[in-house]
Amino acid sequence: MSRNPATRRGRLLRVAAACAVLLALIGYGIAQLVTGGPGAPRCTVRANGESYALSPEQAVNAATISAVGSARGLPERAVTIALATAMQESGLRNIHHGDRDSLGLFQQRPTQGWGTTSQITDPVYASGKFYEHLVEVPGYSRLPLTVAAQKVQRSGFPQAYAKHEPDASLLASGLTGRAEAAFTCTTSPFDGKRGDPAAVRAKLRREFGAAVLPAAAEVRGGAGSTGSGSAAGAGRTITVPARALSGDGGPERSGWQLASWAVAHAAELRIERVAFGGRVWTAADSRDGWRRADTSAQTPTNDSARAASPEVRITTVQ
Numbered sequence: 001m002s003r004n005p006a007t008r009r010g011r012l013l014r015v016a017a018a019c020a021v022l023l024a025l026i027g028y029g030i031a032q033l034v035t036g037g038p039g040a041p042r043c044t045v046r047a048n049g050e051s052y053a054l055s056p057e058q059a060v061n062a063a064t065i066s067a068v069g070s071a072r073g074l075p076e077r078a079v080t081i082a083l084a085t086a087m088q089e090s091g092l093r094n095i096h097h098g099d100r101d102s103l104g105l106f107q108q109r110p111t112q113g114w115g116t117t118s119q120i121t122d123p124v125y126a127s128g129k130f131y132e133h134l135v136e137v138p139g140y141s142r143l144p145l146t147v148a149a150q151k152v153q154r155s156g157f158p159q160a161y162a163k164h165e166p167d168a169s170l171l172a173s174g175l176t177g178r179a180e181a182a183f184t185c186t187t188s189p190f191d192g193k194r195g196d197p198a199a200v201r202a203k204l205r206r207e208f209g210a211a212v213l214p215a216a217a218e219v220r221g222g223a224g225s226t227g228s229g230s231a232a233g234a235g236r237t238i239t240v241p242a243r244a245l246s247g248d249g250g251p252e253r254s255g256w257q258l259a260s261w262a263v264a265h266a267a268e269l270r271i272e273r274v275a276f277g278g279r280v281w282t283a284a285d286s287r288d289g290w291r292r293a294d295t296s297a298q299t300p301t302n303d304s305a306r307a308a309s310p311e312v313r314i315t316t317v318q
Helices: 004-033 056-071 074-088 123-134 145-153 158-175 199-209 253-263 303-307
Strands: 044-049 050-054 183-185 219-225 231-241 271-276 279-282 311-316
Touching: 044 056, 044 158, 050 056, 050 158, 050 219, 056 074, 056 123, 056 199, 074 123, 074 158, 123 145, 145 231, 145 311, 158 253, 183 253, 199 231, 199 253, 199 271, 199 311, 219 311, 231 279, 253 271
Parallel strands: none
Antiparallel strands: 044 050, 044 183, 219 231, 231 311, 271 279, 271 311
C-alpha cells in the first residue's frame, strides 16, 4: 500500500527543517569557537551615539598607529587616514602575507622601497613610513580620505578606503583623546605572571617618543586596587605626565590618549589599572569601562586624588 504523497511531502519538509536548524546550531557553535565566544575580550570606542568594536590585537595596532602619528606632531585627520588605510589593507592586523610581496599593517612592499621585511612588519616602523609619505602629499588634511590614502598607497582599488572612514574617524577620536573616556577594553583574567614596568616605559618611549617620559619618571610600588576599592596586592605604577602630544589639543587630550593607549595594551603589557582625569579603568572590572574614581577619602596622597591630577597612572600586575 503506497503512502499519501501529501504525507510524504510533509515528512520531508519536517526533516529538511530539522536539518536546517541543526546546521544553524553547528554554524553558531563554530562561530563562537572561532571568536572566543560571547565573553571573549574586545575593545570598543563610543562617542556621539556611535560605537565601533575591534579585537585586542586590532586595538593594539590602532593605538600604535595613533601614537606614532602624535609623536610626529600630526593632527587627528592624519591618524584617521592612517587607520582607514590599515583597516582596508590588513584589517588592522600585522599580517605576514599579501598581494605579491606586500606585508604588514599597510601592506607595504620591500621591492618598492618601503623597507626590509622585518622593518615593514614592525608596526611602529610601518606607521612611521606611512606618515612619512602622507605628509609629502600637498594639503593632505583637506583632501578626501580616499585621495590622500591613494596618493600614498597607489592601490588598485582606491575607492575601497572610503567605507572605513566613519569607523576610522570614530576610532581616532577615542585614541587621540578628543573623545574623553571613549575607548575601553575588556580583558581575560591574568595568569599570575607579573607585569614589567620597564616594558611599559620602553614601549611608551618607542611609540610616543623619548619626550613622553622624563628621565626621572616615577615608578611607585604600592597597593593596587580593584574596582570596588579593596586591596589587590602590591602593584607597580608608572606616572606619565599629561603633556601635549600633537597640534590638536593640550595636556587633557594628551592624557586621554595615553590612557587609551594603556588600556589597548593592557593584555599585552599586563596592565591592571589605568587612572586619569578623575576616572579609573581596571582589568578586574573591565566590563564596566571607565568609572569615576572614588573621591570619598580625603587624604591628598590617595589614588583618587592622583587620578584627578594631570598625569596618567599605569599600574602593572604584581
